[in-house]
Amino acid sequence: MSHVFPRHCHATLPTAVGGEGCFLIDSDGKRYFDGSGGAAVSCLGHSNIRVREAVKAQVDQLAFAHTGFFTSDPAERLADLLISQAPGDLDRVYFVSGGSEAVESAIKLARQYHVERGQPQRRHLIARRQSYHGNTIGALSAGGNAWRRQQFGPLLVEMSHIAPCYDYAERRDDETPETYGQRVANELEAEILRLGEDSVMAFIAEPVVGATLGAVPAVPGYFRRVREICDRYGVLLILDEVMCGMGRTGHLFACDADGVAPDILCIAKGLGAGYQPIGAMLCSAGIYDSIAQGTGFFQHGHTYVGHPVAAAAGLAVLQEILEQDLIAQVRQRGDHARAALQARFGQHAHIGDIRGRGLFLGVELVADRASKQSFDPAFGLAGRLKKAAFAEGLVCYPMPGTRDGRNGDHVLLAPPFIASEAELDLMVDRLGRAVDGVI
Numbered sequence: 001m002s003h004v005f006p007r008h009c010h011a012t013l014p015t016a017v018g019g020e021g022c023f024l025i026d027s028d029g030k031r032y033f034d035g036s037g038g039a040a041v042s043c044l045g046h047s048n049i050r051v052r053e054a055v056k057a058q059v060d061q062l063a064f065a066h067t068g069f070f071t072s073d074p075a076e077r078l079a080d081l082l083i084s085q086a087p088g089d090l091d092r093v094y095f096v097s098g099g100s101e102a103v104e105s106a107i108k109l110a111r112q113y114h115v116e117r118g119q120p121q122r123r124h125l126i127a128r129r130q131s132y133h134g135n136t137i138g139a140l141s142a143g144g145n146a147w148r149r150q151q152f153g154p155l156l157v158e159m160s161h162i163a164p165c166y167d168y169a170e171r172r173d174d175e176t177p178e179t180y181g182q183r184v185a186n187e188l189e190a191e192i193l194r195l196g197e198d199s200v201m202a203f204i205a206e207p208v209v210g211a212t213l214g215a216v217p218a219v220p221g222y223f224r225r226v227r228e229i230c231d232r233y234g235v236l237l238i239l240d241e242v243m244c245g246m247g248r249t250g251h252l253f254a255c256d257a258d259g260v261a262p263d264i265l266c267i268a269k270g271l272g273a274g275y276q277p278i279g280a281m282l283c284s285a286g287i288y289d290s291i292a293q294g295t296g297f298f299q300h301g302h303t304y305v306g307h308p309v310a311a312a313a314g315l316a317v318l319q320e321i322l323e324q325d326l327i328a329q330v331r332q333r334g335d336h337a338r339a340a341l342q343a344r345f346g347q348h349a350h351i352g353d354i355r356g357r358g359l360f361l362g363v364e365l366v367a368d369r370a371s372k373q374s375f376d377p378a379f380g381l382a383g384r385l386k387k388a389a390f391a392e393g394l395v396c397y398p399m400p401g402t403r404d405g406r407n408g409d410h411v412l413l414a415p416p417f418i419a420s421e422a423e424l425d426l427m428v429d430r431l432g433r434a435v436d437g438v439i
């Protein structure tokens with residue numbers, strides 16, 4: 001009997017023993033194409049030599065030094081490289097161990113920023129429905145994913161949730177994508193005014209919604225309008241790129257495609273690419289200065305902040321992405337994967353939408369294409385699909401959606417940036433056979 005507390009108590013899992021390129025290998029020798037990088041983590045595949053060597057060298061050199069006493073060379077170098085690529089006036093990097101910690105740090109930093117500036121009444125965080133920002137109490141409170149929140153309601157901090165920008169499902173027939181985007185962005189202004197003009201500290205959103213909706217980018221102009229509203233009311237814009245950042249969408253940072261820079265940016269998953277657990281929160285010089293010139297101390301911190309081995313992995317990952325020009329490759333391979341999905345599923349009676357950016361792709365499954373009506377949740381489509389794909393040798397990320405009232409099921413795909421066209425065709429083929437097997 002296993003003593004590991006698993007995610008699903010009744011699942012019998014194979015033991016992963018190896019990783020080669022885009023494939024994971026279990027103890028029976030079965031090979032699985034990693035079509036979702038777990039959850040958009042393994043952007044460089046499973047055997048990148050540069051990152052492996054960097055991790056080994058750093059462990060030999062220095063495994064750990066607490067940041068209450070020391071800084072370290074890999075953390076300094078990674079911060080410099082991130083900032084040299086970051087949008088807007090992002091100027092400081094706060095390292096953490098993963099996505100939830102990055103979001104917790106962002107929420108607390110936003111609050112402390114306003115307190116330091118003499119505006120302690122700013123205490124509200126506005127987020128969006130159908131979002132996911134992590135599983136710790138603060139991040140879960142910000143997230144709007146009803147399924148993930150349901151058991152923990154009494155523990156969650158009260159936060160506002162406005163509509164996401166979900167063109168496929170929620171744009172009205174009389175709207176263009178642009179007018180729809182303005183309408184939902186304007187919900188932010190309405191909510192700020194409802195809560196009290198000077199009582200909101202920040203707005204948080206995923207530029208491309210990952211785990212809740214399945215690779216849904218906003219329509220053009222949406223985030224520019226959001227930025228305008230935030231500026232008008234002194235509200236900080238926090239963008240959560242834990243899943244969609246680090247090149248995944250064909251831009252190093254997803255918000256680059258929207259032409260918008262946040263005040264605080266959260267990244268994780270692709271930063272360590274699975275070789276080490278690392279996340280980061282980037283903030284503007286103005287936010288940093290408010291604390292440096294105020295109390296001089298960010299009232300936060302985790303033991304493994306700026307861990308040297310994790311930072312060494314992150315540095316090697318980012319160098320690899322930049323030096324191998326993997327962003328261009330993501331765009332090209334993303335176009336290829338999307339075309340392959342379109343060819344396989346474009347006319348499929350139960351595929352409602354194929355979407356995403358770069359190698360961050362989503363396929364929404366519907367009972368009826370015309371009405372966009374989803375399957376009965378009791379059918380358990382996402383679970384069945386995950387199992388069927390796994391049997392085919394494909395790791396992908398099917399999720400029961402949480403579209404209000406209609407529950408849109410989808411599959412999220414986030415294959416490694418190094419996947420060849422033939423490997424992406426294999427991914428689509430295996431997914432196609434899994435879909436055909438269950439519906």
Ligand code: PLP
Binds near residue numbers: 100210
């Ligand atoms: N934010 C987003 C957008 C995510 O997709 C996730 C995880 O899926 C998180 C935050 C939480 O990250 P972690 O699981 O590393 O804590």
